[in-house]
Amino acid sequence: MENTAKTAANTRQCQVEFSGKAGEFFGIWIVNIFLSIITLGIYSAWAKVRTNQYFYGHTRIDGQAFRYLAKPMQILKGRLLALAIFIGFFLLSSASPILAGFVILGFVFLMPLLIVLGMRFKMRMTGYRNVRFDFHGDYADAFITFFLLPILAVISLYLAMPWVLKKMDEYLYDNISFAGNSLTVNTRTASYYAASLLAVASVIAVVIVLGILGAMLFSAGLLAQLSSASFMLTLVIFIGYWLAFALASAIYGAMIRNHIFESCHFENLASFQSNLQVMPFLWLNVTNLLAIIVSLGLAYPWAKIRKAHFLAGVTTVNLSENANQLLDNVQPNTGAFGEEAADLFDIDVSLA
Template sequence: MDGSIQTTTPSERRLKFVFTGQSKDYFLICLRTFLLAVVTLGIYDAWGTVERRRYLLGHTKLDGHGFDYHARPITILIGRLIAVAAIVGYNVMAYFQPGFMSGFLSMAFIFGMPWLVIRALRFQLRNTSYRNVRFDFVEDYSRAFKAFILAPILIPLSLCLAWPWVQRVGARFIADNMRFGDRAFSLDMRLWKVYLVFFSAIACGIAAIVIGVLMNGSFSEAWTVTAPLQVLISDAQPMVIPVGSIICTVVVIFLIAVCFTVYKAAFRNAVLNGVTLAGGHRFSSTIPIIRYGFTLCGIWFLASISIGLLIPWATIWSKRLQTNYLVMVAAGSLDEFKSHGEDGGNAAATELGSLEGITDGLLGGTF
């Protein structure tokens, strides 16, 4: 899919990322951690989260080595308890002082959100390792504020046209502050290809809506079902279910989700193709964006109608699709990475305060 031909000098090696996780294993892990979380009223989920993340990272392999995740469950648990206390406290306050609290919340969101994002990234990256070396994230509040609060103002002002550009500001902020051991990442990405996909996706999305509305007119009247049961107590009329227009709506929503996913995949390719790691290491991501969009949306559609039973399977498939198209173009050996700091980074996680886990509670699934 990616047209550009990458020249490989003799000293460069193309190392494929491989995802080796199995749906069956992951399903059993999810089931066990979910049941344990239920019987412990949610407390065990901190342990479950660590285990699930360790499984997914451990089976993401590069050059025969898996990644690992080292967060302590107790840190995540304390963070979540603080998050729950904050939510409960906010609701109690809002009950007595609604006006003041809504103002307070918007201020807290504007100034607190970049800080939370930094903290979340730092927590997750510091607790992620590859070959005995940890990742890290350098804090830079003012740049985070620009990337996540100021830049997004342009999205409504430009009628969404600035969206890919704003996303690049965020991606560049994250890449530039990310570290692997003592080496820095940097991002130099071209936007024209992303914009090409962006406009195509918008055009396809609008086309799907227009066709859906046109279809809906003729389709829905022809195909309705009268419900045999009275669901509501009060009304005496039989319920008429417009099967045709329900199917139309589902199909249109599915197609819009596909357009969005295709765009996200194109963006992901562009970011990963533009990332470099100090020492001359490059990456190459060649996700076939259209096939990826349909497959991923199909998988998650099935997962969403399965009362969650297929979520582990969908997660494994998504990881496989994302990981198996990623290649590291390594300049020489991967033996040269050193941990940042004299203690090998082992104590880095333990010295982090429990506050770090809050972001995990609030931003749980985003990373």
């Protein structure tokens, strides 16, 4: 294949491919919206399956496409369960302030469980070469990582937040397995602090520039003379702040994505590389959002397909020499019993 090259004596580098087309996905997307509306949201479960099947099926590594294995009823049951929990919490919290406190406390203890179940569902419903991924995280670690550690970040006046974000990513990735191989993650705290500091510095720099600009115009008396100038300045400041946070998001997102990919590998199977650059990523996000706004949402399928192409183009997988042999010897875990177990115990508990 043209996108496969030898990178070492025992590995070959494979460019991730995405072959989806905006026109094709637009047809799926518009039908999904229409049927979800007329069924009062019930069809949204089928819509999610169709969407994921399209994106998974058009994403390939070494010529092999991914598969999305979830069934619409699994999604629907999970959403009904999540909705029932939400309504129950709302009714109880509305009954009395005391019950509201217990509801909040119950929600705190429930959220780590939802994270575990959500990740387990997502991984088990993802297949590659007839082998499912899996997730082995437990509730105790999730509670510590996603509840106790954020409290520590607040107590430290957010000085510990980059380290907390690192621990969150480690929990999510370090518990993934595929074909009997656990994903090994060796992230560095320094990389998270560097990304966070650069992101914050970019926002501060833009705020300073906007402050200087406003002060110069105010001292020149332009704002007092023209009400339209005041409106324009307010608009410019709003756009400036938005771009500042978009830049910060692009900086942090690109740096952390690249770091996580280079820090992860499946032993004797695969390692990963990401070459996501900040400014192209910023341009992608800004233009996608503008296109969606200008088109009143109709450009969403184009933006989603465009982003998938972009991210695939900056991602490569280094497959070990014996990867094919390892995968060929793994028994597919999609048998009848596995499917029935998935129907009973694997449900998507998210409302999104």
